[in-house]
Amino acid sequence: MNSVNHKNFCLTKDEIWHIREKIYHSQHDGYFVFRGFLDARITDHLINYWVKLLDPPSTHKLFPGKKNAFHPNCPSYYAQNKKNDLKVFYNPLWSNRHEIVSNEVAFSIIQLRAQIEGKAFTREIIPVVGQRCVIPRLIITKNGKNILMPHSDYSLDEPDSKNIDLARVQATLFLSEIDQDYSGSGFIFTKNNGQKIECERALKIKPGDLLVWRYNNVHEISDISSSSDQIGFVRMLFPPESITRSNGLGNFLDMGKNILRKCKRKFL
Ligand SMILES: [Fe+2]
Numbered sequence: 001m002n003s004v005n006h007k008n009f010c011l012t013k014d015e016i017w018h019i020r021e022k023i024y025h026s027q028h029d030g031y032f033v034f035r036g037f038l039d040a041r042i043t044d045h046l047i048n049y050w051v052k053l054l055d056p057p058s059t060h061k062l063f064p065g066k067k068n069a070f071h072p073n074c075p076s077y078y079a080q081n082k083k084n085d086l087k088v089f090y091n092p093l094w095s096n097r098h099e100i101v102s103n104e105v106a107f108s109i110i111q112l113r114a115q116i117e118g119k120a121f122t123r124e125i126i127p128v129v130g131q132r133c134v135i136p137r138l139i140i141t142k143n144g145k146n147i148l149m150p151h152s153d154y155s156l157d158e159p160d161s162k163n164i165d166l167a168r169v170q171a172t173l174f175l176s177e178i179d180q181d182y183s184g185s186g187f188i189f190t191k192n193n194g195q196k197i198e199c200e201r202a203l204k205i206k207p208g209d210l211l212v213w214r215y216n217n218v219h220e221i222s223d224i225s226s227s228s229d230q231i232g233f234v235r236m237l238f239p240p241e242s243i244t245r246s247n248g249l250g251n252f253l254d255m256g257k258n259i260l261r262k263c264k265r266k267f268l
Helices: 013-024 040-053 101-115 248-267
Strands: 031-034 077-081 086-090 132-134 139-140 143-153 169-174 187-189 196-198 208-212 219-225 233-237 240-243
Touching: 013 031, 013 208, 040 101, 040 139, 040 233, 101 208, 101 233, 139 240, 208 248
Parallel strands: none
Antiparallel strands: 031 208, 077 086, 086 139, 132 240, 139 233, 143 219, 169 208, 169 233, 187 196, 187 219
16 A cells, blocks of 8 residues: 555545455454554644643633534634543634644545545535534543543444444544553454454554544543653544534624624615
């Protein structure tokens, strides 16, 4: 396979066939690793910015919870759980105007994933009310137990049948290294044959590697620990989120603007 990275992510037909077989075939793994998807220079930049330099309140709004958080023109959000040493940054492509490299990296991964899934990449980068749109997420986990309980997404047990999609894949971009920057289980993935693997050690994951995995296979993070001078488990994910209508205040302001516009038309 030709080298696939954040600058060169167009797959040939043969490559798509090979990757799909690894991910979807019942006797194969359920995942595929793009090694060195980011070079060290870009990985170091992302770690520097998101882990060391960023002052979240100056660029991000506090995450209001998933209900109605994501709407057209919504801001970038951050969530923090001091008890678990967890930080999450939600960076909608239209609102992350402060860190463009993350946007470019996210675009390349969304396009790569769309080729594997066989879906148009443009369908989930524009926020349309009632549809899904990818909201790139950067997560820093320093300490905790049962961080992500075992679960699957888009699988046959989804209560709403329109959320079932067995072709869906998710991508984890690893930005730090297990046993250097953190210890614990790391990301645990259940392969197509039911065998569980601790991905970082089993697959010898390095910072900058991209793991593309079948979304409806069970996945979890049982425990992570890091000392005060370690950066922790740092990763990017690309979840397609439901886009809802604008929040109440936004609607109210829009309504006010429309009334003013109409009055202006009438009297001028
Ligand atoms: Fe999940």
